Amino acid sequence: MARRKIVAGNWKMNMTPSQAVALCAELKDLVKSDDVDVVYCVPAVDIVPVVEAVKGTNVEVGAENMYFEEKGAYTGEISAAMLVDAGVKYVIIGHSERRDYFKEDDVLLNKKVKKAFEAGLTPILCCGETLEQREMGITLDWIRMQIKSDLVGVSAQQVASMVIAYEPIWAIGTGKTATTEQAQEVCKAIRDCIAEVYDAATAEAVRIQYGGSVSAANAAELFAQPDIDGGLVGGASLKADFGKIVGYNK
Ligand code: PEP
Numbered sequence: 001m002a003r004r005k006i007v008a009g010n011w012k013m014n015m016t017p018s019q020a021v022a023l024c025a026e027l028k029d030l031v032k033s034d035d036v037d038v039v040y041c042v043p044a045v046d047i048v049p050v051v052e053a054v055k056g057t058n059v060e061v062g063a064e065n066m067y068f069e070e071k072g073a074y075t076g077e078i079s080a081a082m083l084v085d086a087g088v089k090y091v092i093i094g095h096s097e098r099r100d101y102f103k104e105d106d107v108l109l110n111k112k113v114k115k116a117f118e119a120g121l122t123p124i125l126c127c128g129e130t131l132e133q134r135e136m137g138i139t140l141d142w143i144r145m146q147i148k149s150d151l152v153g154v155s156a157q158q159v160a161s162m163v164i165a166y167e168p169i170w171a172i173g174t175g176k177t178a179t180t181e182q183a184q185e186v187c188k189a190i191r192d193c194i195a196e197v198y199d200a201a202t203a204e205a206v207r208i209q210y211g212g213s214v215s216a217a218n219a220a221e222l223f224a225q226p227d228i229d230g231g232l233v234g235g236a237s238l239k240a241d242f243g244k245i246v247g248y249n250k
Contacts, residue, residue, distance in 0.1 A: 005223060005230040006163060006207050007246050008039035008062060008124060009237025010092060011046070020046040023238065024053035030243025032058060036230065038246055040237070041092050041124070044078055051087035062090030062124065065098060068111035080119030091116050092232075094126045094150060096169045106149035113150055117158045124163040124232065125150055126211070127190070131170035139168075140189045147193050156198040160205035164190055165232040171212025173234055180221050183210040187227035216244035223248050 015023060020042060031038045041062035042050050051061050067077035083091060093116060094109040109125070116123040127146040129139045143166070151159060166186050168178050178186075187208045195203035210222050211232030222228055236242055 003205070003207055003229045004037055005035065006037040006039065006209065007230045007242075007248075008041055008090065008092075008163075008165075008209065008232050009242055010064065010095070010211075010232055010234045011040065011042045011237060012064070012097070012234060013043060014238055015043065015046055017046050017049045021049050021053045024050060024059075026240065027059075027242060028054075028057055030240055031246045033246050035249075036246050039090050039124075041090065047083070047086050047088060060089045061087060062092060063088050063121075064092050064095070066091050066093075066112060066116065066121075068108070068115040080115050080121055083121060084119050088121065090122045090124055090163070092124045092126060092165075094146075096126060096128050096167060096172060100169075106146060109150045110152050110154075113154060113162075117154065117162075122162055124165055124209070126165045126167050126232070128167040128169050128172075128212075134168065134170065139186065143186055143189060144193045147190060148197060151197070156202040159194060159198055160202045163207045163209060163229075165209040165211045166190060167211035167232060173213070175213050177213040177215075177218050177222075178210070180225060183212075183222055184225040184227055187225065191227050214245060216241045219245040219248040 038059045039062045041064050063083050066080050066083055067074055071079055093112045098104045113123050127143050129142045133142050171178050190208050191203045194206055207229040209230045209232045210228045214231040214233045215236050
């Protein structure tokens with residue numbers, strides 16, 4: 001069965017609650033789609049108003065992060081149960097900005113992935129190499145290491161339902177997109193890694209996004225690749241162009 005494309009916006013630390021509601025209104029008609037899943041991953045304080053703002057539309061809401069503990073003395077953190085209760089369906093885990101600035105490692109991210117599944121959230125698990133790693137020729141080894149470590153103890157059925165985002169760090173927010181060939185090569189390697197660790201059916205089912213300066217100009221070519229099932233979009237998710245990315249095949 002063909003995999004359904006999924007285009008998710010990562011708003012990062014942008015949009016106050018009132019700006020968020022205004023953006024939802026601006027994008028509402030532009031992101032309508034019958035064949036692409038559309039997700040807005042928004043800052044924590046925007047979750048409640050955005051869930052309300054997208055009610056009755058084709059848009060689902062995602063969080064940009066969560067903590068793995070159930071509840072308790074973890075000042076500043078947000079639990080999976082809180083997200084679910086607020087109406088969130090997806091959660092980005094392991095974005096390179098969190099790995100880099102907030103020192104989130106694969107042991108922690110594995111706990112987050114497992115907790116997200118336990119709560120009924122769909123993780124969008126990010127992986128990606130630095131420019132230095134790419135130039136050293138270790139991109140595929142690095143990505144395989146990230147995927148295998150982050151998915152320890154995760155079942156085949158869970159993996160089949162999740163989203164993995166390949167985001168070369170050097171392409172995030174830089175305007176430098178990976179070439180279509182580079183993006184396809186790594187997304188295929190991720191699928192091959194899933195086949196190796198799990199089985200062919202799981203690899204066939206898991207959705208793999210490309211992220212890194214996706215724009216209205218390059219989305220169609222990237223998303224046409226056999227192993228790229230959509231995109232995780234930062235900068236371009238905050239403007240009308242996001243509608244063109246969702247409608248890449250129109
Ligand atoms: C991202 O934040 O995940 C991302 C890919 O950002 P951008 O599209 O701005 O490069």
